[in-house]
Amino acid sequence: MRQTSKTRRTIGIRGQLMGFLCFICLLLVGLFWFLSTQLLEPLYTTHIQKQLTEQADAIVARMDEAIGKGETLSYWAFGSRLYVNSTFFNALRDDIFELGGMSSFCIDISDTTLRQIFKVDTLPYCNLHRTRPTDTADEQTAYTTARAMRQLCRESGGTVVRKINPPTPSGSVQLMVGRMTSDGNYTVLVTTSLMHVAEAGKVLSTVLPLAAALIFAFSMSAAWLFSEWFTKPLRALSGAARQVAQGNYAVHVDSVRNDELGDLAQEFNHMAKEVQHASQMQRDLLANASHDLRTPLTLIKGYAETVRDLTGDDKKHRDEQMNIIVDETDRLTALVSSVMExxxxxxxxxxxxxxxxxxxxxxxxxxxxxxxxxxxxxxxxKLEIPDEELPVCADPDMMQRALHNLLGNAMHHIGEDGIFVLRALRCPEGVRVEVEDHGPGISAEDLPYIFDRYYRSRSDAGKQGTGLGLSITKAIFQQHGFRFGVHSTVGKGTVFWFIMTDTEDAAAQ
Incomplete structure (x- = not known):
C-alpha cells in the first residue's frame, strides 16, 4: 500500500511550488506584455489629450478675458489684409512657453473665415500645417487638412478631439483638441505628435521576448532554491516520522525557523518525547502488572495445592490458608477492576x-x-469546609470516586501525627478542593509523573495498591475539564488539589 501511494504521487510539494512560482512569473510577464502593448497607447493618448485640453482651455480663457475687456484681437482690411493685436498674441506666446508641459506641440488660431490668424509650431513635422512641404501637392493637402479641422471644430460647437493621420506613410499620427471662444469668433486647435508612443511600442515589442526569457530563467532558479529551502524541514519531518514508525522514539528534528514549520518541528519533537514516555510507561505497566498478577496467582495456586494435598483435614491451618487465598483473590479482583475502570x-x-x-x-x-x-x-x-454552600457542576459519582482515590492515597502516606485533611473552599474560578497528608512527601524528580498510569515512586516500592488510583483520578478531572495538580515537600507532606466550576463549559487545562 505504501509503494502504491508513492507510485501515485507524481508531483511533490517541491514540484508544486516550482510550478506555482513559474506560473506566477509567466502571469506577470503576460500582464506586463498586455499593459505595454495593448494599454500603453490608450493610456498615453488619454494623458496627452488631457494636457492638450488644459492648454486649449487656458488659451481660450485668455482670449475670452481680452474680448470681455473690449480688446480687438484681429480684423481683415480690404477683404484680404489681416491685422492682429500683436501685443496680446506676443504675450500669449510667452505665456504658452512659460506653462511648460509638452515640448513639441502646434497651436492654430483661426477666425470665422477659417483663415489662420496666429500659430505656434514646435513640431518638427506637423500634419496640420506641413511646415516642411516637399512639393505643391503636400502643401495643398496641408491647407485642406487645417481648414477641414477648423470647420469641424466650428460645426461641433467648439469642442472636438481627433487624430490627424499623416498624409504620407512616413509621417506620425497627431492628436488634436479644438475649442472655440465664447463669442464664437475664434477657433483654437492644439495638436501634438503621438510618434513617441509608437516608438516605445516597437522597442517594447523587441525587448519583451528577451526580458521574458530572462525572467523565466530567473524564476526557475529562484523557484528551485525556494522550494529546496521551503521543503527541507518537511523532508526532515517525513524522515523523522518514518523513524518513529519504526520504533525509534528518541528522534529529534532540528529547526531554527520562527514560522509555522518551526512550530510544527517543535510540536513533532514534543510528540516524539511524549510517545517515548508513553511507550516506556506501557512497558513499565506491563512489567508491573505482570508482577502484581503473578504474585497473587502464585499464592493462590500454592495455597490451594497445600489445602488439597496437606491441610485438607486440619481446619485451623486450612482456614488460614483459605483466608490467604481469599485475600489474594480480592487483591487480584481490585487490580483487574482498577484496570477496567x-x-x-x-x-x-x-x-x-x-x-x-x-x-x-x-x-x-x-x-x-x-x-x-x-x-x-x-x-x-480533618474536614475543612465553609458554612456556606459550594455550588459546582460535575458528575457526583465520579467526584466521589476521585475523593476516595485521593483520600486512600493520603492514608497510604499518612504521617506520624496520623492526620490527613479534606479541604474545600471558594476561589475566583469556583471551588478548590484539597487533600493533604503529613507523610514523607514526593521528591521533585517523581512529582511530574505522579499521575501517570502504574507509576510508583521509589518511596512507594513494595506498598499495597494497584498503582492506578491517581491515573483514574486524573482521567476524571480531564473528562470534566478541571484544573488539577500536586504540591509536595519532602519530609513535610503532600497536597493534591483540583478546581471545580459551577458551569458546564469548563475549559480543560
Missing amino acids: LSKVTSGALKCEKVHFDMGQLCDEVSERYDAVCAQNGWQL
Whole structure:
C-alpha cells in the first residue's frame, strides 16, 4: 500500500511550488506584455489629450478675458489684409512657453473665415500645417487638412478631439483638441505628435521576448532554491516520522525557523518525547502488572495445592490458608477492576453526567465513611469546609470516586501525627478542593509523573495498591475539564488539589 501511494504521487510539494512560482512569473510577464502593448497607447493618448485640453482651455480663457475687456484681437482690411493685436498674441506666446508641459506641440488660431490668424509650431513635422512641404501637392493637402479641422471644430460647437493621420506613410499620427471662444469668433486647435508612443511600442515589442526569457530563467532558479529551502524541514519531518514508525522514539528534528514549520518541528519533537514516555510507561505497566498478577496467582495456586494435598483435614491451618487465598483473590479482583475502570474513563465509555450540587455536602458525606478506619487505626480526618454552600457542576459519582482515590492515597502516606485533611473552599474560578497528608512527601524528580498510569515512586516500592488510583483520578478531572495538580515537600507532606466550576463549559487545562 505504501509503494502504491508513492507510485501515485507524481508531483511533490517541491514540484508544486516550482510550478506555482513559474506560473506566477509567466502571469506577470503576460500582464506586463498586455499593459505595454495593448494599454500603453490608450493610456498615453488619454494623458496627452488631457494636457492638450488644459492648454486649449487656458488659451481660450485668455482670449475670452481680452474680448470681455473690449480688446480687438484681429480684423481683415480690404477683404484680404489681416491685422492682429500683436501685443496680446506676443504675450500669449510667452505665456504658452512659460506653462511648460509638452515640448513639441502646434497651436492654430483661426477666425470665422477659417483663415489662420496666429500659430505656434514646435513640431518638427506637423500634419496640420506641413511646415516642411516637399512639393505643391503636400502643401495643398496641408491647407485642406487645417481648414477641414477648423470647420469641424466650428460645426461641433467648439469642442472636438481627433487624430490627424499623416498624409504620407512616413509621417506620425497627431492628436488634436479644438475649442472655440465664447463669442464664437475664434477657433483654437492644439495638436501634438503621438510618434513617441509608437516608438516605445516597437522597442517594447523587441525587448519583451528577451526580458521574458530572462525572467523565466530567473524564476526557475529562484523557484528551485525556494522550494529546496521551503521543503527541507518537511523532508526532515517525513524522515523523522518514518523513524518513529519504526520504533525509534528518541528522534529529534532540528529547526531554527520562527514560522509555522518551526512550530510544527517543535510540536513533532514534543510528540516524539511524549510517545517515548508513553511507550516506556506501557512497558513499565506491563512489567508491573505482570508482577502484581503473578504474585497473587502464585499464592493462590500454592495455597490451594497445600489445602488439597496437606491441610485438607486440619481446619485451623486450612482456614488460614483459605483466608490467604481469599485475600489474594480480592487483591487480584481490585487490580483487574482498577484496570477496567481506567480503561472506561480514558476511552470515554464511562460518560460524565454533570449536575449541579453542593460540593461541601459531598465532602461531608465522603468523610463520614472514614470514621471507622480512622478510629481503628488512631488516625484523624480533618474536614475543612465553609458554612456556606459550594455550588459546582460535575458528575457526583465520579467526584466521589476521585475523593476516595485521593483520600486512600493520603492514608497510604499518612504521617506520624496520623492526620490527613479534606479541604474545600471558594476561589475566583469556583471551588478548590484539597487533600493533604503529613507523610514523607514526593521528591521533585517523581512529582511530574505522579499521575501517570502504574507509576510508583521509589518511596512507594513494595506498598499495597494497584498503582492506578491517581491515573483514574486524573482521567476524571480531564473528562470534566478541571484544573488539577500536586504540591509536595519532602519530609513535610503532600497536597493534591483540583478546581471545580459551577458551569458546564469548563475549559480543560
